[in-house]
Amino acid sequence: MFEPESVAVGAVNDPVTLGVHLALITVVAAGCLLLGAMFAQHRRLGPGTPPPSNSAPAAMSSGSDTEELIDTLIRVHDLSHNDAVSSYVESCLARRGITRIDDPAGDPYDAGTHQVVATEPAPSPDRVGRVCHLVRPGWRHQHTIVRLAEVTVWTSGPRP
Known part of the structure; x- marks a missing residue:
């Protein structure tokens, strides 16, 4: 039934x-x-x-x-x-007036809007210093940062 x-x-x-x-x-x-x-x-x-x-x-x-x-x-x-x-x-x-900071992967790292919480070796040299992925979104009120976006950034370190 x-x-x-x-x-x-x-x-x-x-x-x-x-x-x-x-x-x-x-x-x-x-x-x-x-x-x-x-x-x-x-x-x-x-x-x-x-x-x-x-x-x-x-x-x-x-x-x-x-x-x-x-x-x-x-x-x-x-x-x-x-x-x-x-x-x-x-x-x-x-x-x-408080909006999310959701920078997509691949954007350049910006100390004014990003806080690096982890790093990963870059798959290619052109990705060094770019956002690998967003860990936690940041927030802004107009032009003032309320909280930095927490991101993982690609570095030039050796691959594991």
């Missing part, structure tokens, strides 16, 4: 897994809302202006809290194994 629930693709039947996914989505959504409120308040007041006494606490408008929240959202993006969560976090950050 045909049972539709037994053939559902991508269905989460484990209540613990479903609960973890829902909790993660809730945390990300709350973080995005808080980030939006903080940016809106910062834009309204201007940098260096103390918040009015009837507004949110001063700690909410400080740059370090905003930076910490952005860093946390980026970490959620890094740790998420769920494409929907990663995409949602990325879109929340993008709405605030």
Whole structure:
């Protein structure tokens, strides 16, 4: 006999897994809302202006809290194994002007946007000093680097 629930693709039947996914989505959504409120308040007041006494606490408008929240959202993006969560976090950050640095393999190494975390011997001399592959994406806000992209770079060392 045909049972539709037994053939559902991508269905989460484990209540613990479903609960973890829902909790993660809730945390990300709350973080995005808080980030939006903080940016809106910062834009309204201007940098260096103390918040009015009837507004949110001063700690909410400080740059370090905003930076910490952005860093946390980026970490959620890094740790998420769920494409929907990663995409949602990325879109929340993008709405605030924070975009990924996703340099493809073969681009020249740039100390201003890349952090070398590993090296590999180059397959040919013309690839020395170029990105072999991206380990973890970097992030930028307009022209300011929030986090360097972690990359593996080809070097002129001997082949193993």
